[in-house]
Amino acid sequence: MSQTRAELSVWVGGAAGDGIAASGESFAKACARSGYHVFAYNSYQSAIRGGHVCMHIRVGRQKVWTHGDGLQYLVALNADSVERYAARVPPGGAILYNRDKFDVKPERIPQGVQAIGLPVMELVGNQLMQNIALMGALYELLGLDAGAFKGLIRERFAKKGEGIVATNLSAFDKGAAFARAHAQPGGIRIGASDGKHRLVASGNALIAFGAVAAGCRFYAAYPMTPASSILHWMAKNAVKTGTLVKQAEDEIAVLNMAIGASHAGVRAMCATSGGGFALMSEAVGEAAMTETPVVVVEVQRAGPSTGVPTKTEQADLFQLLGASQGDFPKIILAPRTFNECYSMTIQAFNLADKYQCPVLLSSDLYLSERNETFEGLDITNIPIERGEIVTEANGEPYRRFLDTKTGVSPRALPGTPGTVYVAATDEHDPDGVVISDVFTNPSMRAKMMEKRMRKLDHILKELPEPELEGPKDADLTLIGWGSTYAVLVEAMQALNQEGLSAKGGSASGGKVNVFAPRALWPFKGEATRRLLERCTMTLAVEANYIGQLAKLIRMETGLAIQHHLHKYDGEPFEPAQVIAHARKLLKTKPKESTVASVVSDEGLPPDFSPIAAPGSEAVRVH
Amino acid sequence: MSAQAAEISPQEYKTDEHPIWCPGCGDFGVLASLYQSLAALKIHSKDLVVVSGIGCSGRTPGFVKSYGFHVVHGRVLPVSLGVKLANPKLTVIGVGGDGDGFAIGGGHIAHAVRRNFDVAYLVMDNATYGLTKGQYSPTAPKGFMAGSTPYGNIEKPINPLAMLIGYGATFVARGYSGKPRELADLITRAIEHKGFAFMDIISPCITFYNTYKVIPPQLAEVPKDHDATSRTRAFELALREDKVYLGVFYQTQEPTFEEGVAQVIKAAQASAPPRLDEIFAEFA
The missing domain is CATH 3.40.920.10 (Pyruvate-ferredoxin oxidoreductase, PFOR, domain III)
Known part of the structure; x- marks a missing residue:
């Protein structure tokens, strides 16, 4: 049979x-x-x-x-x-x-x-x-x-x-x-x-489709795995969607082209991987300083440097957080599922326009390149918020960078009569007049910094609240981001099923839930602190070496995640690897923090014994 | 622009900002010529985007009534391309110095040229980095003495005109800030040119590399019998070292990038949004 x-x-x-x-x-x-x-x-x-x-x-x-x-x-x-x-x-x-x-x-x-x-x-x-x-x-x-x-x-x-x-x-x-x-x-x-x-697509195709649905009409890129399929999708559909697709000479040109297009009023996006994003860094600050909306997708692959081009990793969070010199408002979103690849790309455009700042959308090879069935995308009611745009002069002198309560100043687009202004990457006053050299003005400088940074308070209110998925009274909370979320959900479901079927003193009995933030900057530190304080035991699962999300959480909440499972061999986590580690924690309930790493040699059954991190001790105590 | 556009005085392009350039800076001459050209072409401020890089010349947008964009160092051309493709009705003028254009931004020139998008790119060439205190630039001669070359520059200067003709720019000219009337005529022709128009404008730095006495005796008009439609003749003229020639070295007509993507631009400008359901069908 x-x-x-x-x-x-x-x-x-x-x-x-x-x-x-x-x-x-x-x-x-x-x-x-x-x-x-x-x-x-x-x-x-x-x-x-x-x-x-x-x-x-x-x-x-x-x-x-x-x-x-x-x-x-x-x-x-x-x-x-x-x-x-x-x-x-x-x-x-x-x-x-x-x-x-x-x-x-x-x-x-x-x-x-x-x-x-x-x-x-x-x-x-x-x-x-x-x-x-x-x-x-x-x-x-x-x-x-x-x-x-x-x-x-x-x-x-x-x-x-x-x-x-x-x-x-x-x-x-x-x-x-x-x-x-x-x-x-x-x-x-x-x-x-x-x-x-059922419908099937790749994560990149849904990011691209989301961009088109959001009204993106300018897309620039330099080929780079694992982001290139967005470029191919955009190019293939360019005439149907009316999206100008430009392959550029390098990623520096890519983001500058997108910023130029956005300055002229068109929704613009570009995508790359970590190396290309490094080249874009300066222009991220350019978008923030000139208050030009733009969406940048960073599909992470294993670094550093050229790294392992065709393998996955989640080690660019700090690069996204730290991109470009100076303090400025930026938004970092991290979709976790195919539906979020679509909906959060749309959200990225709306936030960029409303707050006139760069929005960085992080993905990774495992999320972007896999093919998966999906359902429930809404392609008819697409929220489009272009933010405040001035369409005619009102008799008052137009002040492009007017200091407002929200920090957002109504934008005028080239072609509009009576509202000409200069967008400068030098510090400038509300009129756009440069105050960086001869006319250096410390109080004006401070005022303009505060005007821009104030946007973050308002952006924060629009971002999703942190939430736990699964039972509230879990014994263990799995924490991750991006593509790892799906692995955590599968592990949670398996562990909770196991707990149910082995009630009454099983070896591994214990409930598990998941925390996977999808808005990483600005970070809801206070709400996250309240949420995590109630958790019994925490395990951060990240496809990187140093645990970048856990570090961000610690920075923003003051809370140290207790246990860490890291993988940096280029292959995504398999659920069994997370399940095995969670089982061990549930069984032994260790009080000390540990860092365990998973390295599987493809072709062999995954070797899951925590190994010593090369050159350091396997156990790190915070 | 409509053919019957009302007269615009060059003064109307002036802003309330006063240039911070050193008295005697060549850039004043370039700015005055630019006002003249804009007026001659009756370009409305609202339809003009002046994109600039970093350096003394980078301050130009602040002094020209237009939608200006003072971008980061070296990125005039990619930003200009983005602006032009997003709204082809705009007149886009890129301005910057020789350091901005040929050093930090040098990688973009070949590609901007290949695309032949409609832009006038004006390089105010003074062979030095004025704003950072006079270091040698890509067009500085051998032997140039400055803070970063205390024993004299040992690199040979690039030849911007030969470089641009070599890349295949469809309009290549040289002007001099000390001849503002002739310069205005050249800038007008550069803006009128459909495609990538490049101008190397000698614009001396009075503080760090004063060439006002050295340059004028070397100047000569492009010979009357020069065939500016011949790339070979243009290249020969650009390589001549007997004189510094002013005028149009090369001009040809080739399809612009905008023309190449006309179908996409038309679709983008269509009043109806794209049919998402049709595109979505590929996932089925």
Whole structure:
């Protein structure tokens, strides 16, 4: 009998250039169209060909929050993938491969796992059809209706003619037939879906879509992984959306172009990763000083410097906080989910316009590049707040930088009669007249500083209140931000389920909740302090070395998070890693603060014993 | 601009701010010429954006009635591009010094030129960093003595005209602040030029590198028989060392960036917002 589960994971492994992303994304999209929830994370390397790539596709009858902890099915496009992952395939799972390319040694195949090697040449007569034939075999083993996948084949190859469509469909069917003839019954399968046609996208696509929905009409970028897919999406849709997309010579030019466009009245955005953002730094202050609204997306990758371009990390929070010289108002938002990638991008534009300051939207590779099903985006009622704009002179001399109660001065756009002014990056008075050199004026300088900084008080009121998710009376609060939020939610759900089923003195029994702020600057320090003071035990889970969110919380609340779990190997947290650490804390309830780090060597079961941080002691006591 | 626009006096572009430049600074001449050109072209202040960098010349927007943008050091061209693309109806003039343009901002010039967007970029070239006390700039000659080169500059100066002709700018000219009438004519032609217009304007720094006695004897008009449509002739003229030629070295017409993205600009200016539902369908 087959084992029916609520979810399962398929990994497609091979070398760059093997077409893994295309096959994996097609499979993910087909599953979404068939009513399943999907989460597809591609672990890849910075190489056009070669290297190792593994697409993790997790399919569920209910929402799947992360790529999970393991796999049931392996589609191996090279022998290396078998070496790395075969041992992790559980009984009832299967390994699919092209027998023409390599052999899988029997000792590599775990007990209860079937290995199905397709004779691709003999079956379809063309090695280029390898991936399609393997997908056919996979569908057969999973017992899924292939209609949605075949539909995608038709869409994808329609332009190339009926012949190509037919060849691909035939290769799919032959792969399926081969699996039907050779597979043993009793494999792992997923239960029926609700049949609802689900939408699937990447986080970057939803940031880009959110920008367009918000009325962004100027987008500039310099190519940089993992932000480039925003540039591609924007460029592809430029004519449809009326968004001018400019690839620039460097990120310095990028943000300056966006600021120029915004000065002229157009909503403008740019996106980059940490290295590009470093180049933008000076212009972040330029936007603040000239009170020009602009949205900058920073999709973090593993640093420092060039770092690990195709790997995820959350180590740029301090860079965002510290970007550009001097004190000035800026806003840092950190979406955690796909819906927030969309809605918070819209919010970023509104805040930028209302408060005439730079808004930095942080994401990371794991949030931006994965493909995931989503629902519930409101694309009809989009709040657009352009802030105060002067459309005609009122007889009074126009003062662009008028000192007001909120610190916000009504803006006039070039082209408006009677309101000309100069926006200067030098300190200036309410009229925009520079007071930086000959006419240095300390009291005016102080007044203008206060005018700008006052905006922060008003911005703070518009930002979401900190809140705990899950049971109020939890024994342990998991704290994180950005993409890690999803991992924490999955860990919380698993731990609370475990607690419920093991009531009455289990080893790990204990309730868990989650705190994941999505507005990081200005920071709601007082409200966060009140919230965290009530927590029994706290664990910050961050994909960085020093625990930047925990440090920010300490700075703004005076509270030290007790326990820390850090990961900086470039791969995202797997829920099991967080669960295991939380279990240990719940069991031992240690009073001392510890820093544990997780480093998993891909291909091996995650080694989860806390290891010593290189060059320092494993345990740090605050 | 409508053809029948009312006359505007050059004085109308003056602001209440008085230039803080040293008495005798070449930039006064450039400013006066700029007022003349704007008046000649009847450009309304409300439709004019003057973008400047950092340095003495960077203060120019404060003295010209317009929507000015005094940006950070070296970023005149990217900001100008953003302004122009966001609202192509505006007249955009970029101003800055030789340090701002050729040193810290030098990386932008080639790319701004490639785009051929409609801007007049006026570099007030005095071969020194006046505001930071006279260090050598990219156009300072070899042997230039200053605080950062106490033993004399050992780097050769760049040739802005040859550089811009090499990059493929569609309008390349040189003017001199001491000849304001001729300069005004050149600036007018630069603003009128559709595409990227570059002007190297010799504008002496009276305090740190006073060339008022050295420059005039070297000056000469671009020869009457110079073929400004020939890039080769223009390049030859730019490389000549017998004289410092004033006038238009090169001018050609090529499609502007705005023309290249006309379809997007048209869509952006459409009264109806984009059909989000149609775009959204790609996620299905």
